[in-house]
Amino acid sequence: MSELILDLSEGIQEIQKQKAKRVVIQLPEGLKVKSFEIVNEIQTQTGAQCIVLCDPVFGACDLAEYERNQLKADIILHFGHTQFVKKDFGKTIYIPLLYEIDSRVEEKLGNELVKKLQKEKIKTIGISGVIQFKPTIEFLKKYLTQQGLEIKTGKGKLTGEAQLLGCDALSVKSIENQVDCIVYVGDGNFHSLPIQFTLDKKIFALNPLNETIEELKGDKERYLRQRYGLIALAQRAQKFGILVSLKEGQYRIELALQLKKTIEQTGKQAYVFAADLILPEFFIGLDIDCFVCTACPRISIEDAKKWKKPLINGIELEMALGKRSMENYIFEELI
Numbered sequence: 001m002s003e004l005i006l007d008l009s010e011g012i013q014e015i016q017k018q019k020a021k022r023v024v025i026q027l028p029e030g031l032k033v034k035s036f037e038i039v040n041e042i043q044t045q046t047g048a049q050c051i052v053l054c055d056p057v058f059g060a061c062d063l064a065e066y067e068r069n070q071l072k073a074d075i076i077l078h079f080g081h082t083q084f085v086k087k088d089f090g091k092t093i094y095i096p097l098l099y100e101i102d103s104r105v106e107e108k109l110g111n112e113l114v115k116k117l118q119k120e121k122i123k124t125i126g127i128s129g130v131i132q133f134k135p136t137i138e139f140l141k142k143y144l145t146q147q148g149l150e151i152k153t154g155k156g157k158l159t160g161e162a163q164l165l166g167c168d169a170l171s172v173k174s175i176e177n178q179v180d181c182i183v184y185v186g187d188g189n190f191h192s193l194p195i196q197f198t199l200d201k202k203i204f205a206l207n208p209l210n211e212t213i214e215e216l217k218g219d220k221e222r223y224l225r226q227r228y229g230l231i232a233l234a235q236r237a238q239k240f241g242i243l244v245s246l247k248e249g250q251y252r253i254e255l256a257l258q259l260k261k262t263i264e265q266t267g268k269q270a271y272v273f274a275a276d277l278i279l280p281e282f283f284i285g286l287d288i289d290c291f292v293c294t295a296c297p298r299i300s301i302e303d304a305k306k307w308k309k310p311l312i313n314g315i316e317l318e319m320a321l322g323k324r325s326m327e328n329y330i331f332e333e334l335i
């Protein structure tokens with residue numbers, strides 16, 4: 001059986017080391033049911049008061065420094081993600097949650113993957129995936145090496161070895177020229193999309209939860225068709241709303257102001273709107289023809305259909321304004 005490993009030892013050590021008296025606990029949605037277990041354990045072991053924050057958590061970028069100050073807490077325990085490598089977000093301690101996948105499932109997937117790679121005569125493989133599957137990535141590196149295959153991994157701008165974020169695909173880009181194919185370890189499509197834009201090589205998506213391996217094909221073309229449709233609508237817009245997220249890791253006010261200037265230089269109007277959460281219902285009353293999101297790339301990709309007006313990103317705005325050709329579409333990353 002596969003399950004998430006909840007290990008509080010690092011958090012407890014850090015609370016003791018920092019002599020923290022009050023702690024904010026930030027949990028992903030699926031882990032909130034474990035709030036009592038986590039709070040009881042931490043309070044018993046350290047004597048610190050725990051306050052569970054119930055706002056949604058979107059990623060490593062979504063921190064609660066403001067809330068920590070407000071609650072007069074010493075530190076935040078942020079569960080589910082790893083630290084953005086080069087960013088110091090102050091008093092946040094990251095506690096990643098890793099999946100422990102049944103060893104028989106890992107063996108079965110490893111074996112299936114080797115057969116697919118042999119069929120394609122592939123010898124050198126790049127591996128990258130989401131942090132939750134780090135143990136499976138480690139298993140695959142070892143297993144594939146034992147089968148005589150050469151494994152390469154890279155680091156991201158914001159992530160560690162063989163780790164991928166939807167806003168940072170450098171761990172794959174950095175090894176692009178050294179590999180015959182990429183194995184992406186994760187669930188869901190979003191994280192694999194930047195890889196599909198990054199390289200023109202075979203990509204196998206290995207999902208340890210569904211126990212599947214499939215070659216990724218066609219997602220990029222489908223995605224581009226949707227985006228070109230939105231860009232066409234944006235070309236007709238006269239009044240733009242530029243959206244800035246106040247979340248620390250997504251905050252790009254300078255980019256927003258630069259985009260505003262670019263729009264105004266074309267004789268059109270632009271206004272900047274800021275919010276912590278970028279949700280369509282917060283912007284319904286605004287008389288805007290097109291929104292441009294400068295926050296997490298996931299918002300303009302996965303939520304675009306929920307918006308009544310076109311929602312595009314900065315790269316797509318350049319295209320709508322005729323400053324970038326359609327052939328030069330690139331997947332927008334955060335940093």
Ligand code: SF4
Nearest residue numbers: 058059061166167296
């Ligand atoms: S900006 Fe988006 S993709 Fe990047 S870490 Fe945050 S939630 Fe994930």
